[in-house]
Amino acid sequence: xxxxxxxxxxxxxxxxxxxxxxxxxxxxxxxxxxxxxxxxxxxxxxxxxxxxxxxxxxxxxxxxxxxxxxxxxxxxxxxxxxxxxxxxxxxxxxxxxxxxxxxxxxxxxxxxxxxxxxxxxxxxxxxxxxxxxxx
Amino acid sequence: xxxxxxxxxxxxxxxxxxxxxxxxxxxxxxxxxxxxxxxxxxxxxxxxxxxxxxxxxxxxxxxxxxxxxxxxxxxxxxxxxxxxxxxxxxxxxxxxxxxxxxxxxxxxxxxxxxxxxxxxxxxxxxxxxxxxxxxxxxxxxxxxxxxxxxxxxxxxxxxxxxxxxxxxxxxxxxxxxxxxxxxxxxxxxxxxxxxxxxxxxxxxxxxxxxxxxxxxxxxxxxxxxxxxxxxxxxxxxxxxxxxxxxxxxxxxxxxxxxxxxxxxxxxxxxxxxxxxxxxxxxxxxxxxxxxxxxxxxxxxxxxxxxxxxxxxxxxxxxxxxxxxxxxxxxxxxxxxxxxxxxxxxxxxxxxxxxxxxxxxxxxxxxxxxxxxxxxxxxxxxxxxxxxxxxxxx
Numbered sequence: 001x002x003x004x005x006x007x008x009x010x011x012x013x014x015x016x017x018x019x020x021x022x023x024x025x026x027x028x029x030x031x032x033x034x035x036x037x038x039x040x041x042x043x044x045x046x047x048x049x050x051x052x053x054x055x056x057x058x059x060x061x062x063x064x065x066x067x068x069x070x071x072x073x074x075x076x077x078x079x080x081x082x083x084x085x086x087x088x089x090x091x092x093x094x095x096x097x098x099x100x101x102x103x104x105x106x107x108x109x110x111x112x113x114x115x116x117x118x119x120x121x122x123x124x125x126x127x128x129x130x131x132x133x134x135x
Numbered sequence: 136x137x138x139x140x141x142x143x144x145x146x147x148x149x150x151x152x153x154x155x156x157x158x159x160x161x162x163x164x165x166x167x168x169x170x171x172x173x174x175x176x177x178x179x180x181x182x183x184x185x186x187x188x189x190x191x192x193x194x195x196x197x198x199x200x201x202x203x204x205x206x207x208x209x210x211x212x213x214x215x216x217x218x219x220x221x222x223x224x225x226x227x228x229x230x231x232x233x234x235x236x237x238x239x240x241x242x243x244x245x246x247x248x249x250x251x252x253x254x255x256x257x258x259x260x261x262x263x264x265x266x267x268x269x270x271x272x273x274x275x276x277x278x279x280x281x282x283x284x285x286x287x288x289x290x291x292x293x294x295x296x297x298x299x300x301x302x303x304x305x306x307x308x309x310x311x312x313x314x315x316x317x318x319x320x321x322x323x324x325x326x327x328x329x330x331x332x333x334x335x336x337x338x339x340x341x342x343x344x345x346x347x348x349x350x351x352x353x354x355x356x357x358x359x360x361x362x363x364x365x366x367x368x369x370x371x372x373x374x375x376x377x378x379x380x381x382x383x384x385x386x387x388x389x390x391x392x393x394x395x396x397x398x399x400x401x402x403x404x405x406x407x408x409x410x411x412x413x414x415x416x417x418x419x420x421x422x423x424x425x426x427x428x429x430x431x432x433x434x435x436x437x438x439x440x441x442x443x444x445x446x447x448x449x450x451x452x453x454x455x456x457x458x459x460x461x462x463x464x465x466x467x468x469x470x471x472x473x474x475x476x477x478x479x480x481x482x483x484x485x486x487x488x489x490x491x492x493x494x495x496x497x498x499x500x501x502x503x504x505x506x507x508x509x510x511x512x513x514x515x516x517x518x519x520x521x522x523x524x525x526x527x528x
Contacts, residue, residue, distance in 0.1 A: 007260070007283060010275030012267035040397065041276055047389075067295035067401065070344040071281050076261045079281040082341075087291055087396050095397055097291075099280040110298045124265075127279055 004077035006121050014044045017056055022126040027116050028056040029094050040094035061116030062133065063090040068100065068108050084108045088130050098130040107132045142417045143528030144235035146369035146376035147227070149178025149362035150489040155325050155480030158252040159356035167196040167247035168204050170358035175205070178362040179373040180241055185362075187212035187239030189226035191483060193219055196247050212239050216384075218392055220433060220514025223484025224522035228382035230363035240364065246485035247358030255354050259283035277394055286351055286434060288393040289516055290343040293436035296402040297345060300451035302439065304345050308336030309457040310435040311349045311477055316463070318474025321500045325353055326478045350435040352476035359485040361492070366528045377495040380508065381417035381523035385409035393516045404437065407444035407512065410521040415446075418523050420508060422446035425523075427494050427503040428468060428510040429487035432475040437515040442470075445510060445521075464501055472501035484513050491524045 011019050021028035030042035034051035045052050066089040075081045084100040086108070100108060101117060113133035120126045151173025153159065153166050161169075175182045182205035188198040189212070198213040212233045216225030226244035233239040250256060260274055261283045282288065296302065315331045318324035331349060339348040369376035388405035389398040398405065415421050422445060430438050430445075439453035447468055448456040456462065462470045473479045473490035480486055491509040493499040506526060513520040 006281075007262070007278035008265040008275070009279050010265065010267075010271035010273065012269075012272045015272050015275070041273070067291050067298070067396075069282070069287055069290040069294055070341070071283075071287055072341040072343060074258060074284070076259065076281070076283060082344075083281060085280055085282050085287070085291075087295075087401070097277045097280050097282055097394075097396065110295065121279070125279060129280075 002077035006078060006125055009125055015042055018042055019126070021056065022118055022128060025118055027059040027061050027118065027128050029059050029090070029092055031055050031057045038092055038094050040096055057092070059090050059092055059116070063088045063114055065108070065110055065112045065114055066095055067110060086114065086130060088114055096128065098128060100131065101129050102131040102135045140417060141231045141235040141382065142380050143378050143525070144366055145231045145363050146366055146378045146528070147361045147492050147524070148364050148369050148372045148374060148376055149174040149180065150359070150492050151175070151177055152359045152486065152489060153357050155323060155355050155357040155482070157356060159249055163247050163249050164196050164200065166249070166356070166358035167201050167245050170247060170360035171201060171205055171243050171245055174243065174360040174362045177373065180362060180364070182206050183208050184241045185243050186210060187230065187233045187242035189214045189216065189229035189242065189244050191215060191222040191226070191246055192217045193483070194246055194248065201245065212242065216520070218514065218517040220431060220483045221517035221519040223431065223488065223513035224382060224511060224520035225384055225513070227361070227363065227379060227488065227522050228384060228520065231379045231382045234363055234365050240368070242363045243360055244363070244485070245358060245360035246483045248483070249356045250481065251354040251356050257284060257286065257354055273392065284343065285393060286346050287343040289434040289436060290346045291396060292401050292516070294345055296436060296440065299402050300454065302454040304347070305333060305337065306439065306454040306457050307346070307350050307435040308333045310432065310438045310462070311336050313462050314432060314471050314475035314477040317472050317501050318478025321474050321479055324474040324479040325355065326474060346434060346436070352433045352481045355480040355482060357480050357482050359482045359489050361488055375496050375526070377492040378525045378528040379522065380525035380528070381414035383410045383413035383417070384518065384520045385413070386518035390518060392518070395516065402440070404440045404444050404515050406519050407441055407515060410519055411445045414510070414521050414523045418508070418525065425468065425508045425510050426506045427472060428470050429491050429512065430470045431484050431487065431512045431514055432471060432477050433481070433514060435477070441512055441515060445512065469501065469503050472499050472503065487511050488522060491522065495524050495526050
């Protein structure tokens with residue numbers, strides 16, 4: 001891997017809890033106290049019932065690949081050509097995009113079981129990367 | 136209940152464009168002015184009559200400056216439409232509403248850019264700074280993981296589409312081959328006289344699997360402008376009017392900008408269905424009444440999705456539509472007869488609007504017979520828009 005830094009995360013008052021959670025080793029999902037629904041990406045209110053009474057639950061970090069790509073061009077360090085990026089559907093039902101690590105090509109397919117690998121990429125950026133469930 | 140409609144109350148009466156290139160060698164403002172003046176001349180209206188302007192938020196040329204430079208006297212409406220190429224038909228909706236309501240008499244829309252020579256969209260968004268805006272936070276869900284380009288954002292949905300419907304990347308290739316065949320006949324197209332084969336498509340390099348180079352539109356320098364006036368005025372001008380029978384925008388279903396990965400079915404472009412429903416209702420017609428269409432083609436997979444969402448085939452059956460060649464000049468719905476953005480140029484969809492007008496006039500290099508209605512669509516994956524042009528109002 002190159003020493004180049006990844007693109008920066010975007011943190012604001014609606015999303016701070018998510019990034020703080022990762023720094024504590026937790027993958028959080030925004031939860032509505034009024035209607036009990038989950039949502040990701042998070043926002044200032046619940047998209048289902050418009051309540052502002054929100055907190056978060058900790059995800060198990062387990063899920064499946066809902067879709068995936070292999071990024072070839074342009075090559076932007078630290079990413080390597082052909083690296084897989086997945087859309088994970090968590091057990092809890094929400095989805096997120098993740099760089100897929102520690103995998104062989106035959107482990108990247110729709111429906112594959114995956115698990116989170118919370119990774120401190122640099123001083124500022126800790127990400128929920130994912131890897132094969134068997135890794 | 137009174138029925139308020141814009142359908143048939145205005146028409147595109149002038150189209151103008153610069154050459155399409157990879158390096159215009161001129162300022163974007165000059166491109167904008169050249170295209171607007173050409174469109175006014177084409178229509179036969181004096182540029183000083185222009186009293187309304189609408190363009191894209193991504194256009195770098197302020198309406199007031201374009202208006203000042205063309206000798207405008209009084210600008211009564213200026214507006215901008217967001218979401219990249221999703222805007223494309225939005226300025227025409229603004230124009231149609233302004234003319235139909237009497238706010239304006241002569242509205243110009245334009246898109247002018249040195250996208251290839253001065254700032255390439257395809258390089259992605261990796262170097263965005265950290266700030267607390269909505270947009271930066273939204274990019275932050277994807278770009279730190281390496282999903283940084285428009286091609287990659289589309290590829291994620293395309294991958295799920297292939298899996299769900301058993302389509303193949305050769306089906307994407309059929310879109311590409313079709314557009315390049317059209318462009319090969321168009322002297323204004325960048326890829327004039329340069330058709331490609333399905334084999335060329337399959338041999339082109341990966342950009343972001345499952346998308347190859349020939350699934351991606353060009354990057355271009357150039358400008359296109361259109362002039363819109365009332366249906367009454369249109370009858371007095373130079374050309375057969377292209378009546379605006381429908382114009383609509385759409386965003387829905389957990390909409391995100393290029394990354395609607397959180398909606399129930401990520402293989403759909405639900406916002407296109409929303410636009411389609413409005414267009415057909417406004418015009419009182421259906422997809423069977425359309426003889427040719429300009430289907431926004433920044434990336435080939437979403438051409439397939441649009442064929443379904445706009446009602447030209449059933450969901451998941453775009454592959455069959457393409458395999459039987461229905462999209463070619465000899466098929467039931469020739470699409471992108473100018474060569475599309477894959478073949479002619481990437482002017483953020485405004486060149487597609489101009490081709491829609493040429494098909495109504497009977498002036499396309501790949502003219503379709505007996506054109507009564509043309510559908511023009513806009514950028515997909517983003518909040519989008521559409522336009523339905525008619526030979527009669």
